[in-house]
Amino acid sequence: MVFFKARPGWQSPYPKVTPEGVFWRRRRFMTSLIGAGVGLAASAGGCRRSGPMDADLERSLGVPLPAVPRHRAFADAGREPTPQRYASSYNNYYEFGGSKNIWASAQALPTDPWKLDVSGLVKNPVSFDLEDLTRQFELEERIYRFRCVEAWAMVVPWIGFPMRALMALVEPTAAAKYVRFTSFYDPMVTPGPNFGFARNLPWPYTEGLTVAEMANELAFFAVGVYGRTLPKQHGAPIRMVVPWKYGFKGAKAIVRIEFVAEQPATYWNTLAPNEYGFEANVEPDVPHPRWSQAKERLVGESTALFTWEEQPTVIYNGYGEWVAGLYG
Numbered sequence: 213m214v215f216f217k218a219r220p221g222w223q224s225p226y227p228k229v230t231p232e233g234v235f236w237r238r239r240r241f242m243t244s245l246i247g248a249g250v251g252l253a254a255s256a257g258g259c260r261r262s263g264p265m266d267a268d269l270e271r272s273l274g275v276p277l278p279a280v281p282r283h284r285a286f287a288d289a290g291r292e293p294t295p296q297r298y299a300s301s302y303n304n305y306y307e308f309g310g311s312k313n314i315w316a317s318a319q320a321l322p323t324d325p326w327k328l329d330v331s332g333l334v335k336n337p338v339s340f341d342l343e344d345l346t347r348q349f350e351l352e353e354r355i356y357r358f359r360c361v362e363a364w365a366m367v368v369p370w371i372g373f374p375m376r377a378l379m380a381l382v383e384p385t386a387a388a389k390y391v392r393f394t395s396f397y398d399p400m401v402t403p404g405p406n407f408g409f410a411r412n413l414p415w416p417y418t419e420g421l422t423v424a425e426m427a428n429e430l431a432f433f434a435v436g437v438y439g440r441t442l443p444k445q446h447g448a449p450i451r452m453v454v455p456w457k458y459g460f461k462g463a464k465a466i467v468r469i470e471f472v473a474e475q476p477a478t479y480w481n482t483l484a485p486n487e488y489g490f491e492a493n494v495e496p497d498v499p500h501p502r503w504s505q506a507k508e509r510l511v512g513e514s515t516a517l518f519t520w521e522e523q524p525t526v527i528y529n530g531y532g533e534w535v536a537g538l539y540g
């Protein structure tokens with residue numbers, strides 16, 4: 213397969229956005245389309261109509277960060293950034309429930325103090341607190357396309373640092389082939405969704421990459437978004453962002469990173485291996501067993517009523533120029 217393009221994959225004309233009420237009506241429409249069963253799309257509920265951002269939501273949005281440089285290659289995602297009132301109130305964070313409307317319950321996430329341990333097959337294992345993370349790494353902004361496996365998409369201005377900066381610090385050994393990322397989990401704080409099927413979920417939430425994927429220019433740790441510290445609903449204080457893969461690969465609220473020799477078990481892949489692969493790259497020609505991945509719906513405004521704006525999905529979410537070489 214050849215995925216290299218003369219121009220970024222997203223350089224096709226995408227329409228701009230619509231009024232907020234349309235967004236919420238569409239969300240209700242989408243919800244009614246989504247079937248039940250074990251899987252990410254089983255729970256796209258929680259629709260609610262709101263005016264301008266409500267005060268509680270606004271309070272959940274973190275504190276302003278000092279201005280950081282914007283990475284030149286990722287200053288334009290070919291689509292307008294999704295307004296934050298949508299991106300920060302339409303989330304997947306199953307530790308806090310099975311609907312998209314978890315932003316309020318996610319405020320229970322305890323983020324201070326925070327400890328992130330990096331260990332396994334590395335020369336310099338390290339344990340960071342929050343201050344170390346923002347002091348040791350140079351922060352930058354990257355506007356990335358975001359594609360959920362459920363076929364909705366956003367554009368998000370993340371603030372953080374490339375994963376490879378952390379790799380340079382810990383120096384993985386030659387034996388390290390994969391990396392396991394573990395999210396915060398405490399059953400007293402993160403009850404999980406209240407579904408019948410949800411009794412034996414493989415907590416904590418874990419994700420994995422190959423070492424080569426983690427070393428790729430695109431792979432990013434976010435500690436902020438929309439110019440502010442990361443809100444809890446997005447996985448404060450630090451989460452993964454791997455924009456050429458489906459959104460579930462981006463584990464939130466990371467407490468542990470381990471360099472390992474074998475492919476690690478991961479949350480969704482353990483739960484439903486036929487639906488959620490380990491690699492999970494955005495591939496329009498590879499349908500999910502229950503829906504097509506050929507198109508995606510943009511969360512945000514649009515001119516058409518009752519459906520989100522539908523656009524063709526682009527291989528590797530438009531980032532083939534950076535990552536196609538990883539997959540031969």
Ligand code: MTE
Nearest residue numbers: 303304305306395417446459460462463464
């Ligand atoms: N990380 C944890 N710990 N728990 C989760 O439920 N959901 C994933 C991913 N990371 C999830 C997670 C999924 S399915 C998606 S689509 C994205 O987070 C959503 O990120 P967002 O809510 O910041 O848009």
